[in-house]
């Protein structure tokens with residue numbers, strides 16, 4: 250990080266956590282072999298184990314490295330392509346992902362389909378030349394920077410709520426796609442509205458089998474939810490807190506920091522066992538859901554605890570790194586338990602796992 | 607985890623049914639537990655054990671906690687390990703542990719130890735002192751009877767000096783002994799929380815109000831989902847701590863860090879789990895007849911024994927802050943147990 254970003258890459262910048270976007274940094278990680286680590290060599294990967302990949306991910310997150318340019322592609326699009334893509338799709342895209350050069354966005358949510366993903370209305374109609382897509386995707390993070398979108402769309406009328414959906418690999422340069430920025434409460438442009446107006450996709454854009462969209466998306470979400478980014482988003486603020494308090498920590502501060510360390514230690518153990526399950530080919534959906542739910546609670550607690558221990562008036566523009574790091578983390582905190590499935594939806598999944606639904 | 611041990615433990619602890627008055631335990635049941643060799647489970651083979659991993663050995667305690675088998679097993683198990691570790695002779699029967707400032711000596715002949723688990727039933731007490739000595743005392747004199755919520759004896763005892771007492775220089779630091787005791791409670795907390803969850807889920811599926819099982823209501827589902835997350839954290843804490851057991855011999859600092867984390871996490875989970883379990887059960891849950899309280903009383907007692915969350919949080923913070931450049935991440939990643 251020092252050689253790529255300079256040694257003055259401050260905690261306030263690190264507080265962007267994995268949402269920090271730096272294409273050059275992602276490329277240099279790709280050169281080191283730290284992207285696409287578990288992919289087969291013939292697709293540009295490094296055939297490392299899931300645990301080895303996990304260790305690298307953790308170190309990057311703990312350091313607050315700007316990894317967003319390749320994060321989504323590496324985390325969920327690559328496994329998706331590997332499982333369901335055609336050989337042609339894999340050969341074309343996986344090596345670019347492994348090089349840290351390929352940015353993906355996720356086209357699931359829509360104006361009327363948030364938690365209720367099965368209510369998606371975007372439609373892909375089969376034509377002779379391929380598929381014609383009409384509809385609107387919403388909250389699409391990085392759509393304005395991405396090379397590809399994995400799009401969930403209806404391909405069929407189906408009586409079954411989860412039926413008739415398919416996934417597509419969409420080149421974001423395709424004519425008819427309009428990306429409109431949505432500015433968030435921190436003034437950042439991260440997510441977008443993406444409109445499809447008679448967008449013609451080639452037949453080769455179909456990802457996996459027609460009609461399997463729901464099943465594939467559920468698999469993708471398991472990857473989206475299982476990583477260590479689900480408990481390390483506020484780590485830069487914890488570092489700041491320790492830096493500010495370490496000279497003269499009173500009892501309250503030591504108790505609060507020690508408690509956080511204890512919780513993080515156990516969360517890390519839990520998160521590592523999810524990675525272990527993935528490595529053994531087991532299905533960690535329930536365990537990953539629990540780790541995400543507990544992880545986001547801690548992530549959201551950290552700014553609340555920080556402000557009880559250190560007097561601060563947060564400000565993104567502040568020259569004081571504590572105030573700026575606090576502000577960045579606090580303003581990001583509400584999204585922790587929304588993105589990748591809301592807290593309520595996760596608890597529904599856990600309840601189902603308990604046999605209550 | 608070896609399933610044979612778990613099966614045996616399940617069988618033995620399920621049989622335990624005698625309801626006895628608080629402060630006592632079922633002697634017949636205890637004889638059976640002793641006969642099964644569980645009290646030696648932590649010992650290495652050379653020391654008279656069966657070569658079980660710490661994970662396997664402590665899984666016995668988890669099962670025992672799940673069944674709320676009120677027995678002096680955790681103490682006896684660890685006391686035997688402490689004796690072997692210090693080169694002192696292994697005692698017979700119920701043995702307990704006391705942590706004190708100093709052993710009795712010629713100058714100060716009598717020392718009182720408070721809230722010693724099952725002292726009234728113990729043939730011997732392993733006494734660990736802050737001054738770095740460890741000794742084994744036979745038949746301690748009981749000064750006062752006491753109990754925890756779960757009806758487990760916690761007695762005050764007097765230790766009296768005599769020439770014959772076998773003692774040694776303690777091979778470990780004092781806080782390591784405290785962490786060892788805390789580890790046992792973490793295991794017990796995990797087992798209790800797990801059993802309370804199972805009972806609560808079953809109850810939510812059975813109990814009908816407004817024409818349907820209460821568990822069909824999303825509020826109840828979410829409460830139980832929260833509880834399940836804390837149970838998962840508690841179980842992970844117990845696994846993490848049990849796996850760390852061998853570190854006691856090689857890296858006491860790391861061992862302390864891991865147990866401290868586990869006790870903080872399982873301790874916090876305990877209160878949340880007890881509260882949700884009772885809420886879901888309604889009035890039946892607070893009756894003497896229904897077995898939930900046996901589990902929640904274990905949760906309420908064990909989270910405070912051998913250091914509560916605040917205590918271990920300070921220990922953890924002090925460890926991290928004493929690094930040359932305090933770094934939470936280096937502290938966490940250096941100290942964790944690697945699972946694969």
Ligand SMILES: Cc1cc2nc3c(=O)[nH]c(=O)nc-3n(C[C@H](O)[C@H](O)[C@H](O)COP(=O)(O)OP(=O)(O)OC[C@H]3O[C@@H](n4cnc5c(N)ncnc54)[C@H](O)[C@@H]3O)c2cc1C
Nearest residue numbers: 355356357358363364388389390584587588589591593594
């Ligand atoms: C920072 C950020 C980035 C995102 N990036 C992407 C992206 O790249 N691609 C993408 O496709 N999506 C993205 N999303 C969208 C995200 O997946 C949705 O926000 C999420 O699924 C919730 O949908 P919603 O916002 O429409 O809320 P709603 O579904 O309308 O929910 C509103 C509230 O109602 C609750 N609720 C809904 N249904 C139930 C129910 N059955 N029971 C109980 N409570 C319920 C929810 O939990 C929530 O509290 C992003 C979101 C955020 C915040």
